[in-house]
Amino acid sequence: MNAVDFSEVERKYDVDAASVLPPLHELPGVTWVDAPVDQSLDAVYFDTADLTLAAHRITLRRRTGGDDAGWHLKLPSGVDGRGPDERREVHEPLGSDPELVPAGLQQRVRVLVRDRVLVPVVRLRNHRIVHVLRGDNGAVLAEVCDDSVLADRLGADPLRQEWREWEIELVDGAPELLDAVAEAFAAGGVRRAGYPSKLGRALGDRIPAAPPAPPATPTRSSTTGALLLAYLDAQMRVLVNQDPLVRRDDAEAVHQMRVATRRMRSVLATYRDLLPNGLANTLGDELQWIARVLGAARDNEVLHHNLARSLSSEPAKLVVGHVRKRLDAHFAADLATAQQAADVVLDSPRYFRLLDALDALIAEPPFTALAKKPAKSVVPGLVKRDGARLRKAVRDARAVPQGPDHDAALHEVRKIAKRLRYTTESALILSPKRAARLVAAARLVQDILGEHHDSVVARGVLLTLGMRAFIDNENSFTYGRLHATEQFRGAHLESRFRSAWKSFPKSVL
Structure with missing residues (x-):
């Protein structure tokens, strides 16, 4: 099967055990919300020992459960003018070996990974409740996910964490829907998550620094x-x-x-x-x-x-x-x-x-x-x-x-x-x-x-x-x-x- 490549636009929010979702059907453009669907997701994230992929805002995982089980590679969009909410996502089938990263995904990160070995660095188990937001003619506008996460950092310095977060991912909805959700969440005291991804949060104090910024644009007075x-x-x-x-x-x-x-x-x-x-x-x-x-x-x-x-x-x-x-x-x-x-x-x-x-x-x-x-x-x-x-x-x-x-x-x-x-x-x-x-x-x-x-x-x-x-x-x-x-x-x-x-x-x- 060939890899599936598409754009993903999502935002994450920190919530506690007592937080309650606002009435999602009242969001602008939303006609109705499907009945919630429970999912049990189990994902292992791969990276080099020095976390090269994480430093470049790239995540590589093998996930079972849900309706998109397989290998997932998430990359920055690479398109000027698009913010951190949008990333490219590439999917490949699970395969038979849980530790063999598909060759097609390895190709996409080889220039960064080089000859370093990709190893499991984090395992995330997630109880997810999915709310599908629909618009006119039943079109899927977005999915709002209520995630209860158990994260284990692997390796020589293990760390276990638990947290709850909400995630909204656009499907066919307009970007303005993201802002409407943000306003509804803010009205209940809910703010954006402090980490760009679940992996980043699971890594804790091992999250690597971003690559160096580009050199300053030269001027006529530059050296x-x-x-x-x-x-x-x-x-x-x-x-x-x-x-x-x-x-x-x-x-x-x-x-x-x-x-x-x-x-x-x-x-x-x-x-x-x-x-x-x-x-x-x-x-x-x-x-x-x-x-x-x-x-x-x-x-x-x-x-x-x-x-x-x-x-x-x-x-x-x-x-x-x-x-x-x-x-x-x-x-x-x-x-x-x-x-x-x-x-x-x-x-x-x-x-x-x-x-x-x-x-x-x-x-x-x-x-x-x-x-x-x-x-x-x-x-x-x-x-x-x-x-x-x-x-x-x-x-x-x-x-x-x-x-x-x-x-x-x-x-x-x-x-x-x-x-x-x-x-x-x-x-x-x-x-x-x-x-x-x-x-x-x-x-x-x-x-x-x-x-x-x-x-x-x-x-x-x-x-x-x-x-x-x-x-x-x-x-x-x-x-x-x-x-x-x-x-x-x-x-x-x-x-x-x-x-x-x-x-x-x-x-x-």
Whole structure:
């Protein structure tokens, strides 16, 4: 069975044994309330020994009883503008092993848990009385639950607690119903619960601190280190958000995660003197490794799409032999290999240690004295240095005759333009207009030469497939036509690059 993923909006309230629910049928929009239903729920919560999930407001449990028995993973909504009342909830079936967390749920938290073991940390037994609030035509607006909880904190420092709470969860009702319930409860002296979740309350004095807040948004008066940290933190958050999607073979997530790693590597290379003992180079090498692994699958899909589109534009009478079949088979095999390699890497200790190192750098950067200097006196020089590298690379490429070495030189121009773009992004606050103009120009060069590189790689694939067809006694005419098309496309793209370069900004910041 596939996981069920939906949003949950709920609020919790502390009550004592004498508290009585107000007349729920009098709430605005409520037509009637179903007869109460008793449920006996038994849930075991899983986390790492240091409570990594709880620190990130994530709960993972296996619950029996009620009408939604199974494994439940609750995550922050991750959507701007939505408050703490809303979370995403993912359900999977109970399974036969009460301590084996389903692989699909593990994938969603692996980037945080890494290679730490998920173990039972809390057991909650709950006698629940459910009141279903209905509106017009019998629609379920919300459920109000009266919970009597017995909680046991597990492990070396056990703790038992009992309490009662009320919980309202929206189903198809409007958010205003939550406020109406809050007013009705407040009239009886009932206030919001002091803990965000039952798990948080059960953990007692072991509830972990929240992860560090993002670095302050840089200003024109910020230090050089502050600019670097803010940029790294933003890209690290992209990586953490995209990692679970990459594990589910989401092509766009692969692209976004690879771009985040490349951005981090680029700025670390440019700001390398802010960090001691070659740390920037070490992290950069590891980021290059993970970007290369992620890129294999993405590049495969892009190349397959481009060649399939080119083949589709050919007149039918000029498509000779099993060209599409060969294309599809070639890229299917390469894609399977690339995805398998990515799956292995994303569960490797090497990847987890890279994440640990990036977390440590952002939390407590071991900056050199240069990082404390004003960004406006340091960063323009760094951007100027990257701009000079780009101009030299363009001159070098012009001096190389047409052929494989020339194509490689243009690819080097693209990589340096990309680094200049990302470095300048980190400095946008210092000179917004100039920086934005430079970012746009560098991106245009990067995009044009990226397509050029795709064309070069496509020609290599077509040559290989054409030779295989020839060896198998098939007509290789169509591969030759496609190869010529790619040659023409490459020449056109190089012409576009030369035109774009003429208007490349002479000044930087």
